[in-house]
Amino acid sequence: MSENTTTVTDNDTNAQVAAVGTLEHLDPHTLELETNVRDDAALDADFVASIKEHGVLNPIAAVRGHDGVVRVRAGQRRTLAAREAGLTSVPVYVRPAGATDDKAQVVERVSEQIVENDRRRELTEAQRARGIQQMLDAGASVTKVAKKLSIGRDTVKSVATAAGSQAAMEALDAGQLSLSEAAVLSEFDDDPDAIMRLLEVAGTNRFEHRVAEIRQDRAAQQAYQEAAASYTEQGYTVVEDFPAYGDTTCVELRYLRTPEGEAATDEHVTDPAHWAVCLTEVEGYVDTETGEPVDAHDIDWHARFSATVAEGKHDPSSVTEVVVWEADWLCTDYAAAGLVLCDSLAKRVEALAREDSDHHADDSSDQDAEAREAAAAEAARRERRKVIALNKLGEAAQQVRRQFITDKILARKTAPKGAAMFVASCLTRDVRLIEEHHGGQISAELLGASDSTAVTKMVAELPATGDGRAQVITLALVLGALEARTGKDAWRGSGWGHYVGAAELLRFLADNGYPLADIERVILGEQTADALYDSLTEQSEPAEDD
Template identity: 50%
Template sequence: MTDNAHTDTTAPELAQQGTIEHLDPNLLEIGDNVRDVAELTKEFVSSIAENGVLVPITGVRSAENLEVVRIRNGQRRTLAAREVGLATVPVYVLPSAAADAAEDLIERVVHQIVTNDQARALTDAQRAKGIQQMIDAGMSVTKVSKKLSVHKDTVKAAQTAAGSQAALEYLDSTQISLTEAAALAEFENDPAAMERLVNVAGTGRFDYTIEQLRIEAASAEALAKEAQKWVERGYTVLDSRPSSWDPTMVPLNHLVRIDAEGTEADATEESVTDPAQWAVLLYEGTALVDKTTGELVNEDDVDWATEDEDDAVPEDGLRHANTVEDRDVFNAEYFCLDYAAAGLAIAQRRARQYFPELVTGEDDDTDAAQAEAQARAEADAQAEADKRERRKVLALNKLGSAAIIVRREFITKLLTRKTAPKGAVGFVADALARDAYMLTGLHADDTAAELLGLKENQPVRTHTKGLDASADARAQVILLGMVLGALEARTGKDAWRNPGIIGGTASWARNVTGGEYLKFLVSQGYTLSPVEEVITGERTSDQVYDEYLAEAQAA
């Protein structure tokens, strides 16, 4: 079969050459344009003011009046040049080959479409590299910001992103922003963390995930340091829980000591005498400790009536509540590597369950034995449930801490407004009508001051002093800040444990609930984190914890 397609090998006819002229932008005739709305952004006008017109405008000299140059491409540059007062702009003046008005229209439209469609913008990665080159050449962030007419934060983000090859690759291959790419650079050595961030890029959960990853990284670092201490003492440190059927890794609570008469006694931590015979699985928990020494403190030894009362005197035999604090600690679960060498044996009840080949003597099928076995099984199940609950509390409290950071950043930005946002005045009125004493709550004023951006230890009243009638709008914003500060102060990292409740349920409570507070923030554009969705009642704590475990497993 023959290909009959005709190939034109003749060279294209060259268009007539134009000339570069420097003309007064006010004398240029803009005329018709395919771009029927010439929007001038603040950044674009600033760029023209700072750098002038770098890319020449194109135009055609009128055949009727040679003094008139009609713009073909560059109406935005022309308008901006007029606005900032440029005396002249470069114009590439082309001759027109049109024989009539129809040909002139076609020539104009082709020129305007081609010059716009065939232009290709820089990628964010290319822009970041370019900004880094300017900084490397000795230009300050401020000067780069001014020269490029972009915010200084954008320049800083570009500088950070340019220092990470992985961040630049994500910029090129995904839809993440320059600011998000800069955040990725912090986790360049953790591909799983970077992937988690990319998965939520462009959503309200991006900042929350950053804080969550930072907290997780801090926990991992603390765990590594704690593990090293155990290794130095001679223990084997496990990365995960071993199988219950492994006779070379038997949990301490499955072991017993057997006396000369054959009586079993449960093994305790006192049985752990030789580190070489034991492995440990470390897990985080919380404990009450002395603020100064870090030593464990029994909560019954504390006079809790003195909490937040520095001058209060504790009762005899008790200590002041302000001398202690809850602190994250690491607990160890012991597993014996060689129980025989350790002088221990596997309890017969455990042997029947996990190691039937080690059972000695005849099975006791009496009702009492079966009842005891059932009771122990239920106790084991409850112990595992309690263990899960403790770990869930610790995990979700960390998620709560991450949410607090992001939430307060959002509120702080919201309160920079000159006028209260829509719906705010009604929310404030309802909150104060139901709970007039909220503003006197613990840390309410301090939190409000923080959210309003006041200096440390500066009360809100210093911000309202001297406000006159012309400041009514800003005063409403300050009042909103006081109410949000009061609600935020009592929405701690563990607020998820009482979902939707601060003093009662939403249907009848006098006090504003945590769910109502968060839903107001949502109405202002805030995106809830998973743990905050527990507070609003949209999810359960177990659902969020299971999701947390799945993410950890995937990482």
């Protein structure tokens, strides 16, 4: 039964044929689907949910054949979704069949189906975001908007976040990034350099890694500024790098002596007017419970591989690694500070002042030794900077990697393809794997549990049909143990003595869709640590003016 509500005239492009159509409300189950050039309707749950929530908003286009049957010409997805959603009435714009012979009908049907699909223009991400924001501004809750649009709550929240960022909305307008990426971009509104770095990888699988790396950089920079402030507040000058050897306007404390020839010490750093400080980031440890500093030599690192801790030593699991800013003093006026240069530096300065070639020749061996010492010191500083920089990348990658394991691997009802072979290979090659490194706690965290006891309960509560999920939990135990062996410094090859470790973990994850970070490629031998560090230093150097 139909209800004719509107009569319209449909002209062809040459204005020669006029066909009267009617807008009718019909049961989608009574409609017959014509052959369609879209050979895969590809219905998805979100589309069906949208049809169930709103009904069919755009009328389905159909023709009524000479036999009286209404056949869908454009709108097969809407028809199928309406059936699946349980609708009993949908709007249908029905026209009489135009062509009379079979071949003409095919030409008419196919041309209309192609044109109907080709002439659509999807909303841009920016337009969609502004529309969602209008709904939120009108008082709709996140939950209501998500239901109305059949999208996730997280997507709505992303829009609410991105809409407040001019940079994010401009990037959306330009089609440079997705809604979820735009929400992240808004976090860095006050940092044009960070925004540029993120836009470089928007739309790629490098985006999450870049976000984690930038967050690490910002945290380190904030820590540096706080450390520097503690010295500037006392009147000291903070410099970013060490002076060149022989620069008497800024001399390292180790090259200074008292008038009596004794080595200068921190006790001689008294007047801030004569001193500067260079802060170097180093790794230190504190007791996790008390916060008290712990010397690295007082930690029983062997306890990572056994259940016992040496007497008088700290268990590695009881300490937390922290950043410590080590101060190196530089004297900007050693004479005013009551100090003198060490003999080797004094001779070098005197020789340069006199421009005495003979003296240069006589002292060439001393100067060569000094040059070697200075070069060695700089090489040591570079190596220390490299370790710090690459460890930060390792820590950033760890955050992204563990989130991937939780969301993409362990949230499944069944283990991914190849998981059983992977678990069997790891456990048969290294039978003590899940007993070491306190990996049980990491496994629990990856599963969203508080501790190993909670994981045990998780298994005990599985139904008799829970074999699939049980395999996922078993995989979690292996992944957690391997994660425990994949510290932020795993790029240094610190897995000596292990049969399985970081490399096996990364290869398994990569095979399951995980995008490797550059630092993880170093672990796999696809890139060298020095090459990666050199690329980082090149990126951080300011561009030269043309």
